[in-house]
Every structure is written in structure tokens, then in C-alpha cells.
Amino acid sequence: xxxxxxxxxxxxxxxxxxxxxxxxxxxxxxxxxxxxxxxxxxxxxxxxxxxxxxxxxxxxxxxxxxxxxxxxxxxxxxxxxxxxxxxxxxxxxxxxxxxxxxxxxxxxxxxxxxxxxxxxxxxxxxxxxxxxxxxxxxxxxxxxxxxxxxxxxxxxxxxxxxxxxxxxxxxxxxxxxxxxxxxxxxxxxxxxxxxxxxxxxxxxxxxxxxxxxxxxxxxxxxxxxxxxxxxxxxxxxxxxxxxxxxxxxxxxxxxxxxxx
Amino acid sequence: xxxxxxxxxxxxxxxxxxxxxxxxxxxxxxxxxxxxxxxxxxxxxxxxxxxxxxxxxxxxxxxxxxxxxxxxxxxxxxxxxxxxxxxxxxxxxxxxxxxxxxxxxxxxxxxxxxxxxxxxxxxxxxxxxxxxxxxxxxxxxxxxxxxxxxxxxxxxxxxxxxxxxxxxxxxxxxxxxxxxxxxxxxxxxxxxxxxxxxxxxxxxxxxxxxxxxxxxxxxxxxxxxxxxxxxxxxxxxxxxxxxxxxxxxxxxxxxxxxxxxxxxxxxxxxxxxxxxxxxxxxxxxxxxxxxxxxxxxxxxxxxxxxxxxxxxxxxxxxxxxxxxxxxxxxxxxxxxx
Ligand SMILES: Nc1ncnc2c1ncn2[C@@H]1O[C@H](COP(=O)(O)OP(=O)(O)OP(=O)(O)O)[C@@H](O)[C@H]1O
Ligand SMILES: [Mg+2]
Numbered sequence: 190x191x192x193x194x195x196x197x198x199x200x201x202x203x204x205x206x207x208x209x210x211x212x213x214x215x216x217x218x219x220x221x222x223x224x225x226x227x228x229x230x231x232x233x234x235x236x237x238x239x240x241x242x243x244x245x246x247x248x249x250x251x252x253x254x255x256x257x258x259x260x261x262x263x264x265x266x267x268x269x270x271x272x273x274x275x276x277x278x279x280x281x282x283x284x285x286x287x288x289x290x291x292x293x294x295x296x297x298x299x300x301x302x303x304x305x306x307x308x309x310x311x312x313x314x315x316x317x318x319x320x321x322x323x324x325x326x327x328x329x330x331x332x333x334x335x336x337x338x339x340x341x342x343x344x345x346x347x348x349x350x351x352x353x354x355x356x357x358x359x360x361x362x363x364x365x366x367x368x369x370x371x372x373x374x375x376x377x378x379x380x381x382x383x384x385x386x387x388x389x390x391x392x393x394x395x396x397x398x399x400x401x402x403x404x405x406x407x408x409x410x411x412x413x414x415x416x417x418x419x420x421x422x423x424x425x426x427x428x429x430x431x432x433x434x435x436x437x438x439x440x441x442x443x444x445x446x447x448x449x
Numbered sequence: 450x451x452x453x454x455x456x457x458x459x460x461x462x463x464x465x466x467x468x469x470x471x472x473x474x475x476x477x478x479x480x481x482x483x484x485x486x487x488x489x490x491x492x493x494x495x496x497x498x499x500x501x502x503x504x505x506x507x508x509x510x511x512x513x514x515x516x517x518x519x520x521x522x523x524x525x526x527x528x529x530x531x532x533x534x535x536x537x538x539x540x541x542x543x544x545x546x547x548x549x550x551x552x553x554x555x556x557x558x559x560x561x562x563x564x565x566x567x568x569x570x571x572x573x574x575x576x577x578x579x580x581x582x583x584x585x586x587x588x589x590x591x592x593x594x595x596x597x598x599x600x601x602x603x604x605x606x607x608x609x610x611x612x613x614x615x616x617x618x619x620x621x622x623x624x625x626x627x628x629x630x631x632x633x634x635x636x637x638x639x640x641x642x643x644x645x646x647x648x649x650x651x652x653x654x655x656x657x658x659x660x661x662x663x664x665x666x667x668x669x670x671x672x673x674x675x676x677x678x679x680x681x682x683x684x685x686x687x688x689x690x691x692x693x694x695x696x697x698x699x700x701x702x703x704x705x706x707x708x709x710x711x712x713x714x715x716x717x718x719x720x721x722x723x724x725x726x727x728x729x730x731x732x733x734x735x736x737x738x739x740x741x742x743x744x745x746x747x748x749x750x751x752x753x754x755x756x757x758x759x760x761x762x763x764x765x766x767x768x769x770x771x772x773x774x775x776x777x778x779x780x781x782x783x784x785x786x
Contacts, residue, residue, distance in 0.1 A: 345503045346536040348523040350550035350602060360549070364540050 211429065218426045223417035235423035242415050245424060248402040251314065252382055255398065259321040260377035264370060267329035271338045289327040297324065298390035305391060312393030320391040321384060325377040332376055336369030338362060368446055375439040379432055399428050452480030452638040453514050453605040455500060460509035462495050469495040471662040480636040484649040486686065487659030493642040494533060497608050500640060502526045513605065529599030533610040535591055537583040543594050544579040550602040568601040571631055589620045600631070607639040613648065625651050646686050658682050679781050680706055690749055697778045698722035709739065711777035712751035715761060720772035728767045742771050
């Protein structure tokens with residue numbers, strides 16, 4: 190085999206490994222049997238069931254609100270920080286920002302758990318959101334600085350034309366930094382929407398997001414029809430689909446930008 | 450309007466360990482073009498940015514018509530600037546680039562359109578350009594947009610940082626004429642940065658020759674050309690042979706400058722010094738021909754009008770006489786090179 194063929198075989202193997210479980214999950218979600226592995230015919234029953242699944246609705250709202258607030262908050266704060274950096278200097282901010290990215294997630298989750306416990310904050314939406322934001326900040330900052338948010342000569346040009354800081358931000362920086370901002374929003378939204386470990390450590394009694402709900406049900410498949418294997422597959426399929434559509438929308442946006 | 454006089458007084462500026470300006474004192478007279486001429490890195494852009502208010506001097510003051518402007522921020526100076534790299538807004542059309550300064554000032558609607566159109570007419574860009582992206586224009590067209598964007602706000606002072614660099618000869622000549630024409634009709638005080646001496650002579654009412662963060666000499670192009678203060682100015686502004694003083698015919702030590710065109714080929718009388726030599730190089734330059742003549746192992750450059758060159762029938766290896774008047778030899782008190 191040539192190295193080119195080898196590379197191709199390798200790529201297919203990876204794709205197979207990556208996508209087989211997902212394909213299996215999607216197919217199973219249309220199986221009329223509640224159990225995976227036994228095909229009893231096609232149905233959309235599990236999806237109809239989701240319409241009546243009030244726990245899933247609560248989880249969806251929690252997941253979405255936390256992801257939206259956390260990504261917006263972290264990107265805004267990261268943008269403010271990135272705007273303070275003139276030139277491509279490594280600053281104290283960089284030193285503060287990189288460790289969370291390489292730190293094991295469990296360690297960070299434990300640290301958040303201990304901090305919230307120590308402070309005596311009641312755990313729930315707010316603690317989960319703050320936990321996500323602390324982590325998202327680092328990713329937002331790195332994404333923004335890599336894709337550039339300062340345009341010093343253009344800002345200088347705008348100043349000589351009489352523009353103040355706000356005007357420069359609105360008319361020069363924001364439009365030009367938009368690709369970076371959109372990328373940062375997409376990444377942090379997805380990180381938050383799909384996060385499990387940190388959520389688990391920072392959530393309190395009775396508060397759950399979609400990944401937590403799926404985990405709880407997967408552990409106790411017998412407790413209700415909602416928790417049956419293929420009902421879970423339907424739920425997981427929808428979560429995957431949401432994440433995927435964000436990624437697709439982002440790619441479409443970048444393609445349109447690039448074509449112009 | 451006579452135009453605002455800009456005065457720099459003992460202006461210093463450093464970037465970390467690099468000292469970019471070392472006490473610049475200079476007056477740019479109202480309504481005139483002052484050229485800052487000097488080699489790369491001598492501090493031209495830095496001085497311009499200080500005039501614009503984009504940089505604050507470490508020491509020294511900047512006055513507009515006698516009023517201290519040192520601490521007035523750029524956005525309140527009414528200064529139009531064309532940046533060395535143009536700095537056009539890449540996400541805006543030609544029209545929007547030019548309109549920006551007016552929009553900031555709250556100009557809207559028909560008045561906005563009229564003023565943008567007027568200034569684009571002035572720099573020679575017609576309607577077909579208005580909606581073009583600035584990134585899709587040629588270098589010369591981009592320069593025009595940058596000039597229009599700076600002019601549209603009717604600035605008190607126009608700062609041009611090598612506005613015609615990177616353009617080919619013809620386009621440059623044309624734009625140079627236009628800059629002069631526009632500046633004359635608007636009578637805006639203009640500070641024009643270049644490292645090209647021909648450009649400097651073509652546009653400058655006043656020339657300030659800079660070097661290593663200093664202004665070495667200020668004067669009209671003719672003054673500076675005919676009476677360079679030192680060897681540096683003599684050889685940077687116009688071309689000159691740098692000669693041993695005694696060889697040049699003077700009764701003193703040191704170095705002197707002798708302009709290429711002041712060396713006369715085969716003179717008949719009317720000169721004070723004559724040498725014999727051999728023609729070693731001939732460069733055809735159009736209206737003039739540049740010759741290199743070896744005199745006792747010293748090489749002398751001279752610039753001869755083409756007709757004169759043809760009349761004399763000189764070729765490579767010809768034995769010729771060269772001579773000059775002592776009054777054309779420039780000696781200097783301080784021997785700085
Ligand atoms: N932002 C900066 N940081 C550090 N040093 C700088 C900076 N800007 C300029 N310098 C230095 O200051 C000196 C003067 O720079 P300046 O840009 O004013 O020169 P210039 O005359 O405009 O040169 P050029 O003809 O190449 O544009 C140079 O030595 C340059 O390296
Ligand atoms: Mg410069």
C-alpha cells in the first residue's frame with residue numbers, strides 16, 4: 190500500500206470510529222422497541238413522547254439559557270480584555286488565561302465545587318452558569334486574540350477623522366472583529382451546551398441540564414418510559430442535532446465572509 | 450483663510466530604548482507645503498503622528514497658530530491625514546470611506562452626498578467608483594481615496610505620509626501635480642513626508658531635511674539645494690561629489706561638496722580648476738547624461754545635457770578635461786558627514 194492509500198484508509202477508519210456510535214444512536218431513536226439492538230420497525234413515537242416530556246423541556250430551557258448567557262458574558266468580558274492589548278505583546282492576561290485550558294476538567298470542577306461550597310452559595314442555575322463562564326472566558330479570549338480585535342492604524346485613521354472611542358468600536362472594531370466574535374460565541378456556546386463534568390459538580394438538588402438529565406436516566410433506565418433506551422437516543426439525537434446546526438451555521442457564515 | 454501655522458518646539462519622542470526624535474524645532478507656515486525629507490527611520494512618521502495628536506511627545510510642545518495643541522486629542526484637532534499604509538477601512542466602499550469623517554460630524558443626506566461627490570471629483574474618481582470595495586482598487590486609486598477621505602472634513606492641517614510611495618513614475622507625476630493643485634486651491638497647511646528628493650522639490654514650498662531624529666536644515670528647495678549646511682544635506686538633497694578640499698582647489702583641509710552638474714566637460718576658460726581624466730562610465734538619463742571620469746584615481750561624476758554630450762562626441766575611454774569654478778565648491782565649517 191502506498192502512503193497515500195494508507196492515509197485514506199486511516200481517515201476512513203477514524204470516521205467509522207467516530208460516526209458509527211452516532212449513526213447507531215440516530216437509527217435506534219426510530220426503533221419502535223424501547224431497547225437497542227432489537228429492531229421492531231420504524232416509529233417516530235420517541236420524538237412524540239419528547240413533546241410530553243416536561244423534564245426534558247425544563248432541561249432544554251436550562252441548557253439553552255445557560256449556554257446563551259455564559260457565551261455572551263464570557264465573550265463580552267474577553268473582548269474587553271482583548272481590546273486593552275495594543276500590539277502583539279504577551280501580557281499578564283495571557284498568563285492568567287492559558288492554564289484553565291490545559292487544566293484537567295475534573296480538577297477544575299472540584300475547585301469550582303469547593304469554591305461555591307466555601308462561599309455558601311446555593312447551587313443551581315447561577316453556579317452552573319458561572320462555572321461555565323469561568324472556563325469559557327479562556328477559550329473566548331484565545332479565540333478573539335488569535336483572530337484579531339485591534340486594528341491600530343485604522344483606529345488612528347478614524348480618530349483623525351474625529352471619531353471617539355464608542356464610534357470607533359461600533360464602526361471599525363466590531364465589524365472587523367465580527368468573524369472572531371462569532372467564532373468565540375459558537376465555541377463557548379457549544380462548550381457550555383454540551384458540558385457535563387463541571388455542570389455535575391456545580392449543580393444543586395433538582396437543577397439539571399440536558400446532559401445531566403440524560404446521564405440520570407441512563408443510570409436508571411427502568412424508572413419510566415421517558416428513560417427507556419430509545420427515548421434517550423431520541424433526546425441525545427436532538428442534542429447532537431442542535432450542536433451540529435450551530436457548527437453548520439458557523440461554517441456557512443465563515444464561507445460567506447470568505448467569498449466576499 | 451491663510452491657513453494654520455504649525456510649530457514644533459523642542460519635540461522629543463522615544464519608543465522604549467529607541468529615540469525617534471531628539472529635539473525637533475520646526476515651523477510649517479500657514480497655507481504652504483512643508484516637506485519632511487529624510488532617510489528611512491529618521492523619525493518622519495513619528496513627527497507627523499505627533500502633529501496629528503496620535504502620539505504625545507515625551508518633551509516639547511506643538512502649536513497650531515500659537516495655541517498649545519500638545520495635549521489636544523487627535524479626534525479634536527481637525528487634521529486630515531494620509532497614512533503611510535493608507536489605512537483605508539477595508540469593510541467599507543469608496544463612498545463610505547470618504548463619508549466616514551462627515552458622518553462622525555453629523556452630516557447627513559443630500560449635503561453628505563454633495564460633499565463626498567465634490568471631493569471625489571477633486572481627486573478624479575467618478576461615480577463608477579463609489580460602490581467599489583477599496584480592496585479592489587489599484588494603488589493609485591487607493592491613494593486618491595485616502596486623500597479624499599482626509600480632505601472631505603476640510604481639515605485645518607493636511608498630513609501626508611509618503612502618499613505617493615509605491616506608485617510608478619507617471620502616476621506619481623500626475624498625482625504630484627494634483628496634490629499641488631488641490632493644495633493651492635484649498636490653501637491648507639500641508640506637511641508632506643517623503644524620502645524622495647525629486648518629489649520633495651516638486652511639491653515643497655519649504656523643505657526640512659531630517660536625520661536621526663533631528664531637523665538638519667530648513668529652507669526653500671532652492672536655498673537648501675544651493676546652500677546645503679553640511680555634506681549630509683549636500684549628498685542627500687541633490688547629488689554631489691564629496692571631494693578632498695585641496696583637490697577641489699581650496700587652500701584648506703577637510704571635505705567639500707561639488708554638484709554633479711557644476712563639473713564642466715572640456716571647459717574653455719571660465720573655470721578655476723582643470724584636470725585631465727578618462728571617461729569610465731556613461732549612463733544615459735534622458736535629458737542628461739551622467740559621466741564618470743577618473744582623475745588621478747579619483748572618480749568624479751558629472752551631469753551633462755544630452756545635446757552637449759552629443760556635440761562633444763565623448764565615448765568610453767575618451768580622454769577629457771574637467772573643470773569647475775571655485776564659487777561652486779561648497780565647504781562646511783563643521784566637518785560632519
Ligand atoms: N511603534 C514603534 N515601536 C518601536 N520603535 C518604533 C516604533 N515606531 C517607530 N519606531 C522607531 O523609531 C524610529 C523612527 O521611526 P519613524 O517611523 O518615525 O521613521 P520614518 O522616518 O517614518 O521612516 P520610514 O521612511 O521608513 O517610514 C525608527 O528607528 C523606528 O524603528
Ligand atoms: Mg514613515
